[in-house]
Every structure is written in structure tokens, then in C-alpha cells.
Amino acid sequence: MVHKRKPTIHEVARMAEVGIGTVSRVLNNHPSVREETRSRVLAAMENLGYSPNPHARRVAGGKSYTVSIMLPFVATEFYTRLLEGIEGVLLEERYDVAVFPLLSQSRLERYLKSHTLAYQTDGLIMASFDLSELYPGGQLPTDRPVVLVDAKSPRYDSVYMDNRLGGHLAAEYLARFPGGLYAIKVEEEIDLALSQTVFAERLEGFCDAAAEAGRPLRSGQVFKTRFSAEGGRLALQHFMAQAEPPYNIFAGADLIALGVLEEAEAHSLRIGQDVRVLGFDGQPWTATRGLSSLTQPVEAMGAQAARMLMERIHGYRGTPRAIRFEPTLLERASTGLPTPAYIP
Amino acid sequence: MVHKRKPTIHEVARMAEVGIGTVSRVLNNHPSVREETRSRVLAAMENLGYSPNPHARRVAGGKSYTVSIMLPFVATEFYTRLLEGIEGVLLEERYDVAVFPLLSQSRLERYLKSHTLAYQTDGLIMASFDLSELYPGGQLPTDRPVVLVDAKSPRYDSVYMDNRLGGHLAAEYLARFPGGLYAIKVEEEIDLALSQTVFAERLEGFCDAAAEAGRPLRSGQVFKTRFSAEGGRLALQHFMAQAEPPYNIFAGADLIALGVLEEAEAHSLRIGQDVRVLGFDGQPWTATRGLSSLTQPVEAMGAQAARMLMERIHGYRGTPRAIRFEPTLLERASTGLPTPAYIP
DNA sequence: CTGAAAGCGCTTACAG
DNA sequence: CTGAAAGCGCTTACAG
Missing domain, CATH: 1.10.260.40 (lambda repressor-like DNA-binding domains)
Incomplete structure (x- = not known):
């Protein structure tokens, strides 16, 4: 060759x-x-x-035709899908993408120093970071355009999900069924200022709406765990030790809901009757598991952010825009919807 | 400004x-x-x-002064530490680093296409991928130097950990204590050819050595779970349902061992007596939790890989080298070592 | 040891 | 609409 x-x-x-x-x-x-x-x-x-030759273009034109994406080093499907959405539009615009998984804040700072690759790009997409906590004034030390996704800021364009609304929808929905209301609180162990609050927001929305429906949650009805399917299993064990079925559980995330399903099966509880469980995210695999979920249009959020960044790169100078996305409740077998007959 | x-x-x-x-x-x-x-x-x-200006250097000199690191999109401390080790030596050599978290194989292929950033770099470090499964002949479609880390190949320089030896050491050590021998099998859900075998290797080493010590493990003594602390909790529950203490548990990973510790505490079992648990990885936090572990010099492995790549970049043409690293057993309170007195 | 010059592969006014 | 030329910030023989 x-x-x-x-x-x-x-x-x-x-x-x-x-x-x-x-x-x-x-x-x-x-x-x-x-x-x-x-x-x-x-x-x-x-x-x-x-x-x-991209390097030659960069030297001659002063533009790099590449965009940096900074995201927390958290390997969930959420980020996979988000990247998919972002890269889709960027590659279409002939832009290259450099991904920077942020393992710590010191890394962020190094990345933003002038001589590194990240700084040499034409724009920046930051996912899931609360800038105001990272930098005084919430402003990044760069003069390139910046767009936030899964985060908000008065200073930059941002695209975010209304997680609180999702919690609301979950409570309104589950409160209609007979039996107790339960929720799983996902602990976020992300360190430093890289703190995320998505799970907390979902739970807050859930608790508020449950109270509004006259069904406020007592502490025994909330189980705390880390982000894992096994955490869902422990949660169901916990609820079973508290009360009889049926259990109506808001899992806070699909992965956790999966564990609830597994544990319910291990105890021969009838899913959709003894145990109703509702996930969050709408991961592709929830369909085959019959898991009801609050679906997020994650790819669409990524694409939106990418488009806004391209506009900025092309010179748009308007005031910062904030685009809110809403989750949608998708009913399936895990909350009692009969499994549809197979239609060939 | x-x-x-x-x-x-x-x-x-x-x-x-x-x-x-x-x-x-x-x-x-x-x-x-x-x-x-x-x-x-x-x-x-x-x-x-x-x-x-790195771009100008690239155009003029034909070199990019940057190295690509490809790793699975798995956010464990292992990869954080590995990157730390790699970047340490690369930055010292004035090389920039581009990290490519591989979310799927299609991504790998796109990254390696000639017009993308990854391809424009002077060399490639690949972590944890079995090349022979990814490409026929185990050869990557690039003419740049390549070094593998946490993987092996006859075709490229590689740096790897002897996980089987770690399992051996674990069994030999735990077999000395009174009580049953238990192991936790971590399921690896990485898709496609991006399969990893580290946990399987650790467990194999453990089972072999246990058998050699005349203590072969029955199926009830092995619990299968995903990679999470909660999996460790479920495991201890499972073992407790099988037999009386003491339990001598090889957790396969520090994170899993953490769950075992948590569950033991919840049941008021005496750690280091009723329950002895041994992790794997030697994460920094194990010290404060008193967790015994098979420590891996992960940073050193990364640094070694980076150095070998630099040699190749500087023109070294020898046959592929394979460097094997060994884990070390670190005894602490979780396997009964008395907590040392605090010496100021 | 060091300077002047050519060249890397592009972009972008400047003229037509 | 398009070509010829200057220039981007470097590297690297080539001569001294």
C-alpha cells in the first residue's frame, strides 16, 4: 500500500x-x-x-473549522446521544469536532490556555456545567462564541431540559393509580463545581406535584442511591420492607428503573400492577423492556446547540437566547399499558 | 481587556x-x-x-506535535488516572493531546479517516481495545505509530496489566483466613468488539488459585453484577443468604468492594472479621476507607505508553515491545489489618 | 553556529 | 465571476 x-x-x-x-x-x-x-x-x-488540509486552512484563514465540546467525564447514554446530535449538524457544516472530557477543573483551565488545541477552535459547546460556579461572573476566559447545553446562563446561548416539569408529569401520572407513591433519589457524586442538579430537579418537581395532588411523600417513600441499576433493586427492596403492594415508583432515570424491574421480577411481582415504574430519559432500549419513561429529545437538544453556535460563528451578535425543551411521558407496560399485540 | x-x-x-x-x-x-x-x-x-502557533508548525513541518488518545467511553477512575499518566509525559515533551472517547465503532472509523483531527496527529495511543477483533489482521488503518495500553497485540508496542496474577494473589491471600471464599463477577456490558476482559481475567486468576489451594469455588460463592457499588451490596446480601460468616470476598474492583463495606455496616457485621473484602485498582480513596486492594500503577502504565510512543515518533523502528505491569496487594483494615495509630 | 530564502497548503483582498 | 499575488507563522535545507 x-x-x-x-x-x-x-x-x-x-x-x-x-x-x-x-x-x-x-x-x-x-x-x-x-x-x-x-x-x-x-x-x-x-x-x-x-x-x-485543515492546518493550512487554519494558518491562512485564521479560522480552525473545528469546535470544542467540553463535557463531564460521565459515561451515560445521555452524553452519547448529545454528542450524536451535536456532531450531526457540525459535520454537515464541514466542521470538525474536538471532544474534551473534563476530568477535573484544573483540566478545564489548562484546556482554555491559549496554546492548547481547545483554544484554537472557533467555538465552544459546554455541557452540564454551571458556569457561574466555575468562574466569577459566569464568564469563560475566551473570546470565542460559547453555547451551553444541559445548562443555563444569562451570558451565553443555552439549551436546556425542563427536568422539574418532567418530575411534575411523573407525579401527576403516577398519582392516578392505586397504591403508594415512591421515588428514587439519585445522588450525584460529581465533584467540585462540576455539580449537576438534574436528578434533584426531577425529584423536586415530583415531590411538589405529589403534594399538590394531596399525596405528599414521607421520607420512607424516597430511597437514595447512586446512579446504577442495582440501586433500583435496593430501592424496591426498601419499599417492600415498608409497605404492601402496589408500588408506584418514579425512578428518576431509566437505568435505575431497569433495576426496579429486575428486582420485581426476582420477587414475582406483577409489573404494571403490583409495581408500576416510570423511568426518565427515554433511552432507546426502554422500548424492548416495555419501560415507561419521560423521554428527552437529547439529540435534538444537541443539534439545537450546534446550530446556535454556528450562527454565532457566522457572526450573529444578538443577546443570549435560552431554548427550553420539554420531556414527554411515554406509557408502556411498566406502568400498566397492555403490551400491544404484535402486528406483522 | x-x-x-x-x-x-x-x-x-x-x-x-x-x-x-x-x-x-x-x-x-x-x-x-x-x-x-x-x-x-x-x-x-x-x-x-x-x-x-501549532497550526503553522503543522503546515510548515508536516508534524502536528499532537497525539491522539482513543479510549472507551467508560468513566471510571482507571481512565482518569491513565490519562493523567499519559498527559504528564506528553505535555512535558511539548506535545498536545487530543482525547477521543469512542462511543461506537463507527466513530473509530470516522476518526481514522484522513480529514479528521485524529488522523492529523503524530501518533496514537489506544486504550483497552482488542485490535484483532476490530480489524482483520489486528492492524489499524494508519501509518502513524501506535501504542496500546491496557491491551496487547503482536503488532504494536503494548503496555498491560497482569490481571490474572492479581486474581491469583487475591485467592492466595484470602484463602489463609477462616470462613468461606467468595467472589464477585463483574459483567462487562461494553458492546461490539469493544469488549473488555479485565474483570473476567481477574476472576479466572482467582478461581484457579482458589482451586490450587484446595478451595474451589462453587457457583453459589460467585455473584454476578454490573459495575456499581450497589452491586457489591447485593452480593453481600446474596452470600449472607447462603452461609454464615465469616465471608472472605474478592470484589474484583474497588467500587464493588465499597458496596460490600456499606452493606456489611448496614448489617453490623464486623469488617475485617465477619467480612473481609479485597478490592482491585488501588484507587486513591481506598486509603481513607481502609479498603485492602490490589493496587495498579495506572499512571505509570500511562506514562510508559506515552514514552514508548514518543520513541516511535522520534524514529525508533524496533520490533513491537510488550511491557507487563503487576498489581500489588495492599493490606488494610477491610481484610483485618489493625487500623494504624495516627502518628502526627 | 546562524541568516536569508524557499516552501508548506491554504485564504483573501486586488485587479480586472 | 476569476486569476495572480501576497501573506498566514512556521520549518528546513543551503550557504556561509
Whole structure:
């Protein structure tokens, strides 16, 4: 496998019989290129298997055509889906993506120093960090455009989920069923200022709405655990030691709800009757497990954030915008919906 | 805060009263620069707050001065520590680091395509992937140097931990105590070919050595769970339902061992007597919890991998090397070692 | 040991 | 609409 040198803009220009300036113009979607010329250049690129050298573009143009995404080092499906959404629109815009999993705050600071890669990019998407806690004034030490996702700030464009509303919907829904109301409180062990509050918000919404429905939760009806399926198992054990079925459980997250399902099965409790459990997130796998869940359009949130960042990069200067997303309750077998007949 | 343009090599040259070529030479540690000249240039850089533009270096020199690290999107302390070790030596060598959390195989392939950032780097460190499963022939589609860490391959330099030995040591140690021998099997849910086998290896080593010691494990003495502290709690519950104390438990990972400790406390079992539990990893926090553990020099493994990669980048062409690291048994209160008196 | 110059692969006014 | 040329901030033979 002999590696011939990558073709450059010059070879493309020669083959398309134009100047290199023109090639550069089609590369950058410059409007003033005749359609006929453009397609000739495009054909030459295709033919040669040409792709522009990003480093050269950065030196010459002062732009990097890449965007940094900073997210907590927390390997949940949420971030996988979020990245999927973000990268989808960025790659379409021919932008590259550099992901920076933040393992600690010292890392954030290093990343933002001028000589590192992260700083050399054209914009920044930060996920799940409360900036006002990280920096006085809530302003990052960068002059590049910034968009927050799964977080809010008066200073930057932000895209966030209304987790409290999700908790509300959960309580209103579960309160309709016979039996006790229960909730699982997920402890967030993220250190430092990288604290997240999503689970706390969901639970608050749940407790508020439960009280409004005349069904306030006592402490025995809330079980605290870390984020794991096994935590859901422990929770159901705990509730079973307190009272008889049926149990109507708001798990706070799909993963936890999965554990509740597993433990219910181990005790031969009837799911959807003795135990009703409601997750949160709407992970793809909940469908096959028949798990009811408050679905989040995570990919859409990511895409939205990416689009707003592109607008900023392209020069938009308006005041910071905040886009709120709402979770949707999806009923399935785990809260009693009959399993639909299989229709081929 | 007015942003003045970053100083370039020209300004440094002028201030140091040398040519730009000389500045470049000290930047690259070229040997033929007089010591007096070098320090004059260094002083000018310091003075101006100069740092080289990495993109320009990449275009001009054809090198990127950055290394890609690919690792599974699994947020355990193991990877935090590994990165710490890798970045330590890389940053010292003035190399930048791009981290690529691999969320799926399709991502790996995209990353390795020629136009993306990952491909533009001078070398690649891959953590925890079994290459032979990912690619036929176990060879990555890149001509850059590659080093594997927490993995092995006949084709590339690799740095790995002898997990089986750790299991052995655990069994030999725990078999000395009165009471039954137990183990926790951690299920690895990593999808696709991104499968990991570390936990399986630890357990195999444990079971082999237990059998050799005349104490083979029956199926009731092994509990299967996902990677979570709550899994450790369930495990102890399970063992308690099988037999009376004492229990000598090999947890397979510190996080799981933590759950065992928590559950033991909840049942007022005496830790170090009724329950002896041994973790794996040697996480920093095990010290304060008095958890005995098989410690892994994770940072050292990372550093070793980084050094080997730098050698390759600098032109070393020898046959692939494999460096094996060994875990060390660290005794603490959780296996009965008396808590040491506090010495101020 | 060191300077001047050519060159890396692009972008972008400047003229036409 | 498009070409020729200057320039981005470096590296690296080439001469001294």
C-alpha cells in the first residue's frame, strides 16, 4: 500500500483548469462562483480524492473549522446521544469536532490556555456545567462564541431540559393509580463545581406535584442511591420492607428503573400492577423492556446547540437566547399499558 | 481587556536580535545553537509571552506535535488516572493531546479517516481495545505509530496489566483466613468488539488459585453484577443468604468492594472479621476507607505508553515491545489489618 | 553556529 | 465571476 501524497489545491486547480483561488472559493462556498465552474472544481476534487488540509486552512484563514465540546467525564447514554446530535449538524457544516472530557477543573483551565488545541477552535459547546460556579461572573476566559447545553446562563446561548416539569408529569401520572407513591433519589457524586442538579430537579418537581395532588411523600417513600441499576433493586427492596403492594415508583432515570424491574421480577411481582415504574430519559432500549419513561429529545437538544453556535460563528451578535425543551411521558407496560399485540 | 495579537516568531527574533531560523531552532531543541544565543531567545520568548502557533508548525513541518488518545467511553477512575499518566509525559515533551472517547465503532472509523483531527496527529495511543477483533489482521488503518495500553497485540508496542496474577494473589491471600471464599463477577456490558476482559481475567486468576489451594469455588460463592457499588451490596446480601460468616470476598474492583463495606455496616457485621473484602485498582480513596486492594500503577502504565510512543515518533523502528505491569496487594483494615495509630 | 530564502497548503483582498 | 499575488507563522535545507 504505497502512500502517495495527498493531493493539494494546486492539483485540483490544474485538473479543473482554474486558478487556486477559485478552488478555495468553492471550498468555502463563496457565492460568486459560476455554477458551471463550481461543478467542474467539485468533479476534480472528487476525482482526486481531495480533502483540504485543515492546518493550512487554519494558518491562512485564521479560522480552525473545528469546535470544542467540553463535557463531564460521565459515561451515560445521555452524553452519547448529545454528542450524536451535536456532531450531526457540525459535520454537515464541514466542521470538525474536538471532544474534551473534563476530568477535573484544573483540566478545564489548562484546556482554555491559549496554546492548547481547545483554544484554537472557533467555538465552544459546554455541557452540564454551571458556569457561574466555575468562574466569577459566569464568564469563560475566551473570546470565542460559547453555547451551553444541559445548562443555563444569562451570558451565553443555552439549551436546556425542563427536568422539574418532567418530575411534575411523573407525579401527576403516577398519582392516578392505586397504591403508594415512591421515588428514587439519585445522588450525584460529581465533584467540585462540576455539580449537576438534574436528578434533584426531577425529584423536586415530583415531590411538589405529589403534594399538590394531596399525596405528599414521607421520607420512607424516597430511597437514595447512586446512579446504577442495582440501586433500583435496593430501592424496591426498601419499599417492600415498608409497605404492601402496589408500588408506584418514579425512578428518576431509566437505568435505575431497569433495576426496579429486575428486582420485581426476582420477587414475582406483577409489573404494571403490583409495581408500576416510570423511568426518565427515554433511552432507546426502554422500548424492548416495555419501560415507561419521560423521554428527552437529547439529540435534538444537541443539534439545537450546534446550530446556535454556528450562527454565532457566522457572526450573529444578538443577546443570549435560552431554548427550553420539554420531556414527554411515554406509557408502556411498566406502568400498566397492555403490551400491544404484535402486528406483522 | 484588549486582545493584542499573539506575538509571532518574528517579534521574538527581532527582540533577541537573531534570525527567525534561530528562533525556530531553539523551539525545536536543535543541538547546534550556542548556549548564549539560546538563552537570549528564551528570554525574549518569556518576555513576549510567546507560544508557537501549532497550526503553522503543522503546515510548515508536516508534524502536528499532537497525539491522539482513543479510549472507551467508560468513566471510571482507571481512565482518569491513565490519562493523567499519559498527559504528564506528553505535555512535558511539548506535545498536545487530543482525547477521543469512542462511543461506537463507527466513530473509530470516522476518526481514522484522513480529514479528521485524529488522523492529523503524530501518533496514537489506544486504550483497552482488542485490535484483532476490530480489524482483520489486528492492524489499524494508519501509518502513524501506535501504542496500546491496557491491551496487547503482536503488532504494536503494548503496555498491560497482569490481571490474572492479581486474581491469583487475591485467592492466595484470602484463602489463609477462616470462613468461606467468595467472589464477585463483574459483567462487562461494553458492546461490539469493544469488549473488555479485565474483570473476567481477574476472576479466572482467582478461581484457579482458589482451586490450587484446595478451595474451589462453587457457583453459589460467585455473584454476578454490573459495575456499581450497589452491586457489591447485593452480593453481600446474596452470600449472607447462603452461609454464615465469616465471608472472605474478592470484589474484583474497588467500587464493588465499597458496596460490600456499606452493606456489611448496614448489617453490623464486623469488617475485617465477619467480612473481609479485597478490592482491585488501588484507587486513591481506598486509603481513607481502609479498603485492602490490589493496587495498579495506572499512571505509570500511562506514562510508559506515552514514552514508548514518543520513541516511535522520534524514529525508533524496533520490533513491537510488550511491557507487563503487576498489581500489588495492599493490606488494610477491610481484610483485618489493625487500623494504624495516627502518628502526627 | 546562524541568516536569508524557499516552501508548506491554504485564504483573501486586488485587479480586472 | 476569476486569476495572480501576497501573506498566514512556521520549518528546513543551503550557504556561509
